[in-house]
Amino acid sequence: MKVSIIGATGYSGLELIRYLYNHPSVEIVSIHSQTEKQPIDSVYPYLKGLLSLSLEPIDVEKIMAQSDLVFLALPSGVSKDVAVPFVKSGFPVIDLSGDFRLREKGAYEQWYKKEAKHYPLIDSFEYGLAEYRQDVSKPFIANPGCYATAAELSFAPLLQEELIDLNSIIIDGKSGLSGAGKALSQASHFTEANDNMSVYKMNEHQHIPEIVQQFQCWAPKLKGIQFTTSLIPVTRGIFMTSYGRLKNKLKTEELIHLYQTHYEKKPFVRVHEKNSYPVLKQIIGTNFCDIGLSVNEQTDIVTLVTVIDNLGKGAAGQAIQNLNLFSGFSESEGLLQVPIYP
CATH class of the missing domain: 3.30.360.10 (Dihydrodipicolinate Reductase; domain 2)
Structure with missing residues (x-):
């Protein structure tokens, strides 16, 4: 499966890269940033010799042409606008922000203090508490908060x-x-x-x-x-x-x-x-x-x-768990890391 990550330079985006790098059934084909336009291992030298994809601007048509699914690792308030063309095209999205979690009308404005022009699209998203997913075939997933x-x-x-x-x-x-x-x-x-x-x-x-x-x-x-x-x-x-x-x-x-x-x-x-x-x-x-x-x-x-x-179960790890469920992979595929101890 080929995936793209929008917001790859944030903490959750970097954690997606860490998990997906060793996922046997997933290939990261593009990474995107709203601010950076250089190889990611130049921005984060700890990735040298591991991943050297260049950070690209967000080109929706290009992403949909080369990928099977997109992760949105963007802040709340930003993600909702970036998600719209993907959702309207029926392209699978896993959103790590809070923009598509609250179903009650007016709740998003009250708690996130932002406009909710995206509100009708929330009905297309399933809340992604992985252990209790109702319909794993749904292509739009609102990943839970930590x-x-x-x-x-x-x-x-x-x-x-x-x-x-x-x-x-x-x-x-x-x-x-x-x-x-x-x-x-x-x-x-x-x-x-x-x-x-x-x-x-x-x-x-x-x-x-x-x-x-x-x-x-x-x-x-x-x-x-x-x-x-x-x-x-x-x-x-x-x-x-x-x-x-x-x-x-x-x-x-x-x-x-x-x-x-x-x-x-x-x-x-x-x-x-x-x-x-x-x-x-x-x-x-x-x-x-x-x-x-x-x-x-x-x-x-x-x-x-x-x-x-x-950043794991509270963000990127659960997002990949939801990817596994959606794609029919083993739920734990790519996710059974030994904890960093001590």
């Missing part, structure tokens, strides 16, 4: 089995600096982020409606969640701690067994044994989502500890 992926995989068994009080969900997500992309800001400046931790977008994060939208697919009566995001001084990774009150008495061992059974055929979700909780180091550079959990039998509160690589 926080959303971790939160949705954390709560899916509890919501689907109707085990949790829908008014009790609290999610605390902490992200490494690469989650903010390459654009510089005061918060991402070394002297601000190093040896520090800060909360951001309190009750305003754009992944909130995305998480609620998916939760409501499993639990239509859910009204909302409490969701907090923080920045921690690591390069990549999301460490999420979540809480909810169980409706009925359950022991930790019983809930772990339920999770292990639920995810036993999902190759990228790994559930820990009792008294074992995941750490960031065990998923860095991979498409894995690792979950540990415990029940406080006095309060009936379940605590979920979930880790993903925000």
Whole structure:
């Protein structure tokens, strides 16, 4: 299969290149940038001897003529405009931005603070939470956000089995600096982020409606969640701690067994044994989502500890997982990297 990447110089675009370089069934035939026009190994010398394709302007007709699918690794607000001619031509698109995730009219303007002239096209996209895809044959895929992926995989068994009080969900997500992309800001400046931790977008994060939208697919009566995001001084990774009150008495061992059974055929979700909780180091550079959990039998509160690589399972890795599903490849093809440890 031949693919093109638009936005190849961003962190998610570079991660797509890293995974696809060793994918046995995929060839990267073109890479595109809105700002650079030189060989990518000149911009990023770590790719020398591996990939020397030149970064090209975005030429929709040329891309469709030489490729079978295009990845859009562009910022939200930019991707929606670039996607339009591909979608109107019926050309397969996997979009890594947030532009095609929110289905409720007005939600995109409210949470992303941008115009939604692309709104009618959202109906053409399937939300790409890979473990729960409804129709893998759909050619337009809205890849989930990083926080959303971790939160949705954390709560899916509890919501689907109707085990949790829908008014009790609290999610605390902490992200490494690469989650903010390459654009510089005061918060991402070394002297601000190093040896520090800060909360951001309190009750305003754009992944909130995305998480609620998916939760409501499993639990239509859910009204909302409490969701907090923080920045921690690591390069990549999301460490999420979540809480909810169980409706009925359950022991930790019983809930772990339920999770292990639920995810036993999902190759990228790994559930820990009792008294074992995941750490960031065990998923860095991979498409894995690792979950540990415990029940406080006095309060009936379940605590979920979930880790993903925000650039892997939270972006490029899941995008390639969705490519595999769409193309009929093995779901894990090209994605079974050993984590970078330590």
